[in-house]
Amino acid sequence: MKAALIIMTILFLLLLGFGLYYFYFHLMPMQSDLERLTEENLALEQQVAKLTEEKQEKEKQIDTVTNTYQDLITDMKQEIEDGQIKISELAGKLKVNIVDKILFDSGEATVSAKGKKILARVGNILKQDTTKIIRVEGHTDNVKIKGRLQKMFPTNWELSTSRATNVVRFLQESSQIEGSRLEAVGYSEYKPVASNQTTKGRSQNRRIEIILVPK
Numbered sequence: 655m656k657a658a659l660i661i662m663t664i665l666f667l668l669l670l671g672f673g674l675y676y677f678y679f680h681l682m683p684m685q686s687d688l689e690r691l692t693e694e695n696l697a698l699e700q701q702v703a704k705l706t707e708e709k710q711e712k713e714k715q716i717d718t719v720t721n722t723y724q725d726l727i728t729d730m731k732q733e734i735e736d737g738q739i740k741i742s743e744l745a746g747k748l749k750v751n752i753v754d755k756i757l758f759d760s761g762e763a764t765v766s767a768k769g770k771k772i773l774a775r776v777g778n779i780l781k782q783d784t785t786k787i788i789r790v791e792g793h794t795d796n797v798k799i800k801g802r803l804q805k806m807f808p809t810n811w812e813l814s815t816s817r818a819t820n821v822v823r824f825l826q827e828s829s830q831i832e833g834s835r836l837e838a839v840g841y842s843e844y845k846p847v848a849s850n851q852t853t854k855g856r857s858q859n860r861r862i863e864i865i866l867v868p869k
Contacts, residue, residue, distance in 0.1 A: 719746050719866060725779045750776060754860040761803045763816035765824050773821060776864065777829030786866040789837040792818035795856035796843040815840025821862055
C-alpha cells in the first residue's frame, strides 16, 4: 500500500512537472505570440484605415482639380483656340500657361487692361478650390534687356519676378483670393519650353504659368 502511494505520488509529481513544463514553455509563449499578433493586426487595420482615408481625400482633390480644369477649358475656349492659353491637368496638378503678350505690353510688367480681364476670369475659377496653393511663375526668353527698360529691369530676373508679383497682387485684389494661398516666383530665362533660337520659340518662352499645387 505504501509502495503504491509512493508510485502514485511520483506519477502525480511527474504529471505536474510535465504540465508546468508545457505551460511555461509552450502555452505561455503561444499566449505571448497571440497578443503580439493581435497588436500587429490592430496596427495593420489602423494603417489600412489611414491609407483608405488618404486615398479618398486624394481622389476628392483630383476630382476638384478636374472640375476646375473643365471650367477653365470651357471659359477659355477662344483663348485656347487662338494659342494664347494652354491648360493641362495631370494627376491632380493643374497648370495654366499664358503667353505674355495677352497680359503685358512689350517689356512691361504692369498687367494690361486686356490681361486684367483674362486674369479675372481665371482667378474666379481657381479660387473655388481652397485646398490648393496658387503659384504664379514668371518666365522670359534669353534676350537681354536694353535701352530705357534696363533702368527698371536690369536683367530678365527682375522682369520675370515683377510680372509674377503683379499677377499675384491682381488675383488677390480682383478675385479676393487669400494671400496665404498665393506664391510668386520669377525664373528669368532658365526654364524654357521651346528653343530661343527662333522667334516662335522665344514667344513661347515669354509666359506666365499659374499652377495649382497642394498646400
